[in-house]
Amino acid sequence: MQSLQLHTAYSPWYALLCLAAGIGVSWLMYRRGGPWPSGLRWLLAFLRAMLVALVCFLLLDPYTRSIRQEEVKPKVVLALDNSQSVGLFTQKDQLNRTLQELDALADRLQEEGLEVVKQTFQAGDTTVASITQTPLNAQVTNLHALVEKGSHTYRNQNLAATVLISDGIHNQGPTPTFQLYNAPVYPVALGDTVAKRDVVLEEVQYNKINYTGTSFPIVARVRHNGFGGTTATVLLQENGKTVQRKSISLPRGGTVQTSFQVTAAQAGKKHFQVQMQPLTGEFTNLNNQRHAYLEVIKGKLKVLIAAAAPHPDIKALRSALRTNPLLDVEVVLGPFQNPGFKTPYDAAILHQIPNASGVGNDWLRRLKAANVPSFYILGAQTDYNAFNTLQAGVQLNRPSPQFDEVQPLLNNAFQRFSTEPTAQSRIKAWPPTAVTFGEWNIAPAAEVILQQQVGSVRTTKPLLVYKPAAPAPSAVLLTDGSWQWRLTEAVDQGSSQIYDELMTHVVQLLANRRNQKRLHVYPVKDEFETSEGVNLQADVFNAVQEEIFGQTISLTLTHEGGKQTQHRFRHEQGGEGLRLGNLPAGVYRYTASTRVENQNHTDTGEFVVQEQNLESLLAVADHSLLSQLAERSETRLYYPSQLAQLEQDLLKANFKTILRSHEEEKDLLEQPWFYFLLLGLACAEWALRRFYGSL
Structure with missing residues (x-):
């Protein structure tokens, strides 16, 4: 619904004076009659009076006020935890059936007058079209960020409720049970709270900086459930080859750790992989390996x-x-x-x-x-x-x-x-x-x-x-x-x-002395996560070691498996360097070259991309976290079999549609239609006088 109002900066009673001025001018022009019939003379007088009155009306600084009212339906956000743990540790049939029912729930809520949006961990404020078709591949779970994403995006759009679909496993960001949100949260619990028979390589401890010729430990900590008294084998591998092997006896409960002693003769970045050989009857082998990325240097x-x-x-x-x-x-x-x-x-x-x-x-x-x-x-x-x-x-x-x-x-x-x-x-x-x-x-x-x-x-x-x-x-x-x-x-x-x-x-x-090198290419950090983009920067110097710009730098990137990729970028002052995007985990080495003053100059370096692998560490859903979140929101925890009850509770909440008004004021002098009105009145009077024989 939209309405248009006309206002003036001065008292609207002055409009009567404008009308009087129009009538007066018209009377002076048409009081003595003319070659027109009586009815036409009155029409011409009216046109002239209106034209003069409207021109005088502009002296009052008129403006229009447009008031537009719109209905904002209550909005419900279906926030899906699309992390890897949901797909790994929830039964496939049950998971697929639940996701399909959630899509159907969204359609029914739409028919009842609620606006439903579906969100995941993906970057930005965009939504997904289908929960069923959403890949469960997020490498970390930040439930606070997921709920806050909807709260922030729709805070001014009548956000009524957030339905959080998750297994409760939370490994990044603030704990959601201690946060305040703009709308109540209705958790839907996925996953399984029954501990699986499994062995987990829980942690690998090591010093990230070590020195050539010295011996340093790599300690592996193992946790298990249901394998007490069993002997397990832990391998230490480098470049895909097993360099050490340890046998450990798993205790009845708790954790056990074993240590590998390593000596590195050459400086550089090293990538070791600690892996447990699978045991018969394990629930999953995805949490049986961890990576160790460390640097060996010559001295401090x-x-x-x-x-x-x-x-x-x-x-x-x-x-x-x-x-x-x-x-x-x-x-x-x-x-x-x-x-x-x-x-x-x-x-x-x-x-x-x-x-x-x-x-x-x-x-x-x-x-x-x-x-x-x-x-x-x-x-x-x-x-x-x-x-x-x-x-x-x-x-x-x-x-x-x-x-x-x-x-x-x-x-x-x-x-x-x-x-x-x-x-x-x-x-x-x-x-x-x-x-x-x-x-x-x-x-x-x-x-x-x-x-x-x-x-x-x-x-x-x-x-x-x-x-x-x-x-x-x-x-x-x-x-x-x-x-x-x-x-x-x-x-x-x-x-x-x-x-x-x-x-x-x-x-x-x-x-980090460059030894008078003319080209220096370096990563903005020594270690990147698989979830973040890799960025390389460069410095180019002239003969007196003053930095210069405008060179094209060629770079060969060697992946850990030996695969090579070619890249080129231009060295500009304040430029963004070379953005390589997200790379798989591993140790990467590069060789860069450019031409300065008709001479070729090269530089080499290396960096590490490491995988967090947080999602496979805990195979037990945390429904207590979801229950606490529901209690804080004064709602309740729902299971996949209770989606019908969730629908009833959302409808019983009777979320209200709000009426929002938008006002816009605009000077009449800025509106073209008013000038067309004046032009129309003037042209109509002129055309009639011209047609009937006298101007």
């Missing part, structure tokens, strides 16, 4: 933290770097200690060095002479004139004794390393710190990792800068208050994960 990266004086930053930085076993951290505090310089440093963190008092400046000269990548942290005691000569990526013109209190903002355009999805929100919560006031100039080759926010104003001013150019890469943090970030995050979140990863990534980015 040596990192120096040098400070002109004791400062809370030092402990925060040291604690952050020590979370990464790849880094060997040495801390010196001037003037009490001096760096050892016994072995070359891979990177150095220089806290307020160069210093106004000169402490540590001789260390800086030695590090610069050795081309050690340096991470400069600036503060009140920094000698800014000396710092500006270092060409570290940013310079401060006309330093001031004043400070700005700024908060950090993550620059999403920086792609040399990836961050956790929660990084942006966590970093926004870090407290403001002091940054020396002045004009900060960024070098052309430098990239901003963190930006400044002053109060509520987002700026493009740098806070943390990285420069990859020669003779050695460098990074600069413009504040000496980052220790507050780590402390605040630990208090608010229970851990300082984002701060620790940020500082570790910056140091690793500096410490």
Whole structure:
């Protein structure tokens, strides 16, 4: 239903004056008669009066108000848990019959005046046409995300109820029983709560970072049901070949573990597979294997933290770097200690060095002479004139004794390393710190990792800068208050994960020396999940190690089985690199090449794609979770045989159709029909006068 109303900015009584003006003008023109019959003269007078009155009416700023009312039917979302566990551990006949009945239920609800949509774990807010035809292939189960998806999508569309069809197995995201949703949830229970006779390789424990020539353990933990007193065989395989074999005796209850001792002679990424040989009578063999992806390296990266004086930053930085076993951290505090310089440093963190008092400046000269990548942290005691000569990526013109209190903002355009999805929100919560006031100039080759926010104003001013150019890469943090970030995050979140990863990534980015390579191709992270896309980035340098752009890079990707695929991408500033999409689990190696200054340059690397395999670990449905969810929604739990009762309860709930009004105001001067009306009145009068012999 739609209605159209006419309003004016001034009192509508003024319309009478407009009408009077029209009548007056018409009377002056037609009062003496003319060559027209009496009836025609009255018609011409009417046309002229209306034309003048409508033109005068425009002086009142008229506008139209369109009111459109629509009925919004109550909406019911059928949310299907299409994870692998539903298909694996629910009897096929029963599952197919239940899904067909749910499609039929949706049709009957539609006939009763309810609007029904069907959703799954698939990305986006799109719906599926048929529950029966939906593949059960999701690799994880996030029931909260599934229910919240419908609540978020239809929160303003009269969402009445969500029917959750699931086995209750939940292995990712917040537990739904402790969440609040916009509509009541009606759970439908699939799966079987009776424990199956099965053996499960529950977990494989190992160190992800190991060193060449050392021995390291891979520990397998086994859980079983119904095989007490049986002997099982566990295999350790590499590249499809069995390298070790262990026999274990399964106890009457609980779990048992066994350990493999492995020695790796060569550096690189390794893929081991731990597999249990199937036992007679097992319910399924899908949970009998697990993968171990680890890296063997030649040695740790040596990192120096040098400070002109004791400062809370030092402990925060040291604690952050020590979370990464790849880094060997040495801390010196001037003037009490001096760096050892016994072995070359891979990177150095220089806290307020160069210093106004000169402490540590001789260390800086030695590090610069050795081309050690340096991470400069600036503060009140920094000698800014000396710092500006270092060409570290940013310079401060006309330093001031004043400070700005700024908060950090993550620059999403920086792609040399990836961050956790929660990084942006966590970093926004870090407290403001002091940054020396002045004009900060960024070098052309430098990239901003963190930006400044002053109060509520987002700026493009740098806070943390990285420069990859020669003779050695460098990074600069413009504040000496980052220790507050780590402390605040630990208090608010229970851990300082984002701060620790940020500082570790910056140091690793500096410490991974390229040995003057002209081409460097690298994955944005060392390990990817099968459910996420793989992305490779690249750097290309000229003869003086300045980054250049515009080259076409060819890449050969070797899959774990030996299959090779060819790829090409263009190296652009701020580009997205090479997106390989989702790849199967395994260790991948690549060789990249490009042509710079009429010379061919190559680079090699590797990365890991690992499979979570969470869905096959638990073969027992969790109907208690669904029952708790129903209790919280003040509904009840339904089984496949009770779908008729579910239909009755949904109809008895008597969900109401809501009436929604949409108003739209539009100036009369903006509406073409009004001008056509004026033109029609004028043309009609002119045509009649012309036809009957007088204008």
